[in-house]
Amino acid sequence: MASPDVGDILEKSRELDRLRKEQEEVLTEINKMHKKLQATPEVVEKPGDNSLSKLKSLYIQAKELSENEVTVSNLLLNQLDAFLPSGPPGQQRRRIEGNDQKRKRMKNDSDISRPSHPRSQLEAWANLKGEQVAARVTDGDKDEWFVVKVTHFDRETREFEVLDEEPGDDEEGGVQRKYKLPMSCIIPFPKRNDSSSVPEFPPGRHVLAVYPGTTALYKATVVNTPRKRKSDEYLLEFDDDEEDGALPQRNVPLHKVVAWPEDRH
Template identity: 30%
Template sequence: MERKSRSRPHEEMSEDFNLWKDICTSLLRLEGIQKEEEAIINTINKIQLSINTEKGIPSMIRQKLKESYKRGIELSMNESKMIRDIIEKLSVLIALRDSGEQDLQKKKKRKTTLDTDTTSSNGIGNKSMTNHSPRYFPKGTTVAARQTKEKDKGEEWILAVVIQFIPEKNKYQVEDVDQDDYGQKQRYVLSPRYVLPVPTSEEAKSLPEIPVHRDVLALYPGTTCFYKAVVIAPPSKNKEIKNYRVQFDDDNDEVKYVMPEHVLEMPKL
């Protein structure tokens, strides 16, 4: 299945983690290079101290010295390249962390479930809303919204934000988090059944894990689209990366890591 190349408003936690792992691995390799450099320098110093300049340098010693210098230059170049690579990765990691903190500050906490009396007092407690969607999602709530225009392309859910609830229509107006080709964010008016709340990272921690082999809607990595997938392993079964391991439909049986807040129970439409 072809996945839309849509940007993500938030960076994946796993991306931060994998980048940090790469940095740690590079630092270990750098330490190994520096230790070998130290050994080469000691070798060169010993050879130079053993040379009697008046008698000349034997061919074997000259060859050994030449090889040591060559290896020293090689190690020095590798060290310089690795240091630049580490600095670059650290810069990217810092940028990702700064961006994540800003997003976290902007993210609004969703209101808890409202009872019938509360929704009625707010002017949204009509019969249809009470029977089919007892929860009211206020403005700013992050949701997965089902697009209904292009049915021939199959079911597709996008990451969106609630703009308002329209009582007389019993529908939500939501706005796509991604921009179209003209730099605009599209808005859709959808039935409550096509609007699923997306929990925050903190809220996701308190939710029960979705079991293995269960069908879910998961945000495809690197996009703002939710697709049908099946759970391969929940976060508790992944020691290093506390994300869901899922397998998307028509994705060549590849396994992807998705953050808990971006894995939703498959709705019963």
């Protein structure tokens, strides 16, 4: 789909202004009718009076203008989105930053719910081969989380070999990269086909979630839960995702949301 030019956006903006001015004019007429009927309600009983018919016509017109405004607003938003990069403003893959004093060190062997038997535990990790997981890659004192595919688990070293299948624009040449990571840097996602066993994070809880349209994970706050919404999506507000002075609320599938790392132990 070709990106719209600025002229298209400006044209939609002018159309939106026109619709709003027409709505104001219709609302003014509706208010006049309301005052007339409140002052002289007996007028509707007079033969040939069409006050109520006129009021109904004005309400229908206001409804149509309102619906058109919604349609044009959505088109305008889609056109603006075409000019904006995916993910929180400023970076395709924003790094989650924190200093050593604030960042808790995650335990090497307790990042997933595991059976108590060591052999069963290793089996659980080994069974992640071929699965997508959240992976933490550290660069100096900065962490970056993104979705990778597990290609191998070494039982002796307890290290994962993973593949970054969709490197961001910041990766040189956009080439797929491989990493060797300890278990402490891996968080499995909930199973798509077993949502009943997935823990639900309550409103206000910090989580780590895949930002819509990207393979990167960022810190977010739960606004509403799948159970309350009767869907399979969380409603989240991502940190540093501010638009016009407010944090937009975004839908994220429950199988792309995991516990905030510092809450996992």
